[in-house]
Amino acid sequence: MERLQRIVIVGGGTAGWMTAAALSRVLGPGYDVALVESEQIGTVGVGEATVPHIKAFNQLLRIDEADFVRSTQGSFKLGIEFVDWLDLGERYIHGFGSEIGHPLGLLPFHQYWLKARRAGRAGPLGDYTLNTLAAQRGRFMVSATDVPVGSPLRNIAYAYHFDAGLYARYLRGYAEQRGVRRHEGLIDHVAQHSESGFVTSVRLQDGTVLEGDLFVDCSGFRGLLIEQTLQTGYHDFTHWLPCDRALAVPTANVGPPAPFTRSTARAAGWQWRIPLQHRTGNGYVYSSAHVSDDEAAATLLANLEGEALGDPRPLRFTTGRRKQCWNRNVVAIGLSSGFLEPLESTSIHLIQSGISKLLELLPRDGFNPVLAERYNAQLAFEFDRIRDFIVLHYKATRRDDTSFWRQCRTMEVPAELQGVIDLFRDSGRFFRNASEMFDTISWVQVMIGQGIVPRGWHPLVDNVPDEEVHRFIDSIGRTLSACVDAMPPHQAFIDRHCKAT
Numbered sequence: 454m455e456r457l458q459r460i461v462i463v464g465g466g467t468a469g470w471m472t473a474a475a476l477s478r479v480l481g482p483g484y485d486v487a488l489v490e491s492e493q494i495g496t497v498g499v500g501e502a503t504v505p506h507i508k509a510f511n512q513l514l515r516i517d518e519a520d521f522v523r524s525t526q527g528s529f530k531l532g533i534e535f536v537d538w539l540d541l542g543e544r545y546i547h548g549f550g551s552e553i554g555h556p557l558g559l560l561p562f563h564q565y566w567l568k569a570r571r572a573g574r575a576g577p578l579g580d581y582t583l584n585t586l587a588a589q590r591g592r593f594m595v596s597a598t599d600v601p602v603g604s605p606l607r608n609i610a611y612a613y614h615f616d617a618g619l620y621a622r623y624l625r626g627y628a629e630q631r632g633v634r635r636h637e638g639l640i641d642h643v644a645q646h647s648e649s650g651f652v653t654s655v656r657l658q659d660g661t662v663l664e665g666d667l668f669v670d671c672s673g674f675r676g677l678l679i680e681q682t683l684q685t686g687y688h689d690f691t692h693w694l695p696c697d698r699a700l701a702v703p704t705a706n707v708g709p710p711a712p713f714t715r716s717t718a719r720a721a722g723w724q725w726r727i728p729l730q731h732r733t734g735n736g737y738v739y740s741s742a743h744v745s746d747d748e749a750a751a752t753l754l755a756n757l758e759g760e761a762l763g764d765p766r767p768l769r770f771t772t773g774r775r776k777q778c779w780n781r782n783v784v785a786i787g788l789s790s791g792f793l794e795p796l797e798s799t800s801i802h803l804i805q806s807g808i809s810k811l812l813e814l815l816p817r818d819g820f821n822p823v824l825a826e827r828y829n830a831q832l833a834f835e836f837d838r839i840r841d842f843i844v845l846h847y848k849a850t851r852r853d854d855t856s857f858w859r860q861c862r863t864m865e866v867p868a869e870l871q872g873v874i875d876l877f878r879d880s881g882r883f884f885r886n887a888s889e890m891f892d893t894i895s896w897v898q899v900m901i902g903q904g905i906v907p908r909g910w911h912p913l914v915d916n917v918p919d920e921e922v923h924r925f926i927d928s929i930g931r932t933l934s935a936c937v938d939a940m941p942p943h944q945a946f947i948d949r950h951c952k953a954t
């Protein structure tokens with residue numbers, strides 16, 4: 454190959470159009486980018502909840518936030534509320550954000566909180582988390598630059614809920630405007646080089662042949678190139694993440710949209726509630742080994758807050774990841790690269806991460822295996838660390854009421870995750886790897902929320918007089934509460950800045 458120029462994206466779901474939009478923005482005129490999608494096959498299009506990193510993706514595209522939220526019927530997300538996960542009747546919020554600074558020393562806030570809580574001088578951890586307090590009161594605003602430096606209101610962490618179909622349409626307009634050529638049709642043949650096995654072209658049913666140097670497989674669960682053609686193989690995570698089916702159904706809104714996703718644990722899985730401007734997304738993610746499809750549908754329909762706008766739509770999946778996301782000249786992005794189930798809304802983030810790493814490692818004039826090796830190692834690390842974070846929610850439960858929860862509670866978890874749990878249980882310590890997605894505060898909130906209560910705290914906490922620690926904790930609680938007082942209701946913020954017409 455003289456110079457990599459022709460890129461073919463197979464698939465026009467969220468993954469395909471995010472890839473197309475990013476490439477069209479970054480690559481410039483020296484590249485030829487084509488995308489194929491088939492209406493006959495359609496898209497999964499369920500992904501409606503995101504994590505804060507998506508803002509960086511939209512910023513890369515220079516998308517106007519208000520226009521984007523309006524165009525996708527979007528709302529804002531401060532975190533996820535977990536109901537009945539620890540035990541029936543228990544709830545907590547995983548609020549986005551970063552650890553509060555350490556005016557008393559080098560330790561993270563939760564270390565001081567642990568000691569004060571043991572002394573009965575501190576409330577639940579959520580009382581000291583801006584996003585949790587705001588979510589509980591239905592408040593939202595984006596970070597304000599006109600408030601004093603150091604105010605938590607200058608740096609509010611948030612993500613979005615949106616209609617994934619509208620997001621793909623929005624990005625399609627963006628990418629086509631910047632020169633991406635779209636082909637509608639079903640691919641019925643994939644040609645490979647006889648010796649190297651590299652993919653050379655794909656053929657559509659109408660006879661159109663698209664040749665390429667690099668193929669990005671965004672064909673969804675089927676993995677048309679990465680698996681059906683190259684037989685790359687799959688690491689199956691079902692023994693840690695046993696849910697393998699979902700039923701999704703939208704409902705009419707019954708009130709103003711909450712600024713958070715809700716996940717309610719059910720007998721054999723969990724149910725999501727994602728508020729958008731025009732409707733609410735709902736779904737039951739469940740393990741077919743523990744509940745029948747009919748029972749799952751009955752559970753979902755019995756637990757909806759508004760009127761169902763159609764019949765539940767079934768989806769099937771196997772949790773896991775591809776053994777290599779980059780194989781020969783094919784890079785799998787999106788569901789073709791793997792799926793960890795939607796509990797922490799991480800799939801769209803993994804798409805984004807795949808795109809940014811592909812851009813970092815983009816070959817110039819040939820496929821040196823070191824590029825693919827680095828890409829595969831990075832993606833494997835990300836998938837596995839997010840997997841462990843999700844497994845944590847299932848493992849650290851006290852529920853004993855169904856066979857599903859008994860299996861989750863007693864399962865053996867990956868050794869690294871077990872090490873994280875043991876270390877935290879000892880004295881609240883957690884070590885974040887710089888390139889992992891979730892921050893310390895996320896792990897800490899979920900571990901505390903799931904009942905992993907440390908036996909002690911860091912010894913240096915004892916260097917600070919108790920009264921000083923209590924004053925510090927109280928002042929954090931008061932400051933954050935005052936910040937929430939200054940935030941408008943979520944609905945009012947949407948009405949003012951980004952209401953869909």
Ligand code: FAD
Pocket residue numbers: 463464465466467468469489490491492494495496497498499500501502503617638639640641671672673674675677699701736738768770786787788789795798799800801802
């Ligand atoms: P798809 O949407 O399946 O798109 C595949 C594309 O490939 C389609 O355009 C199709 O036409 C095309 N195609 C396939 N075969 C051919 C062929 N032979 N010829 C031509 N075209 C072809 N993610 C989140 O981030 N947040 C969430 O809250 C979330 N919730 C989810 C809930 C569930 C139950 C599921 C299953 C997933 C969820 N996801 C979520 C994941 C999210 O839906 C996907 O990551 C996202 O939609 C990307 O899908 P995709 O583009 O990889 O695949």
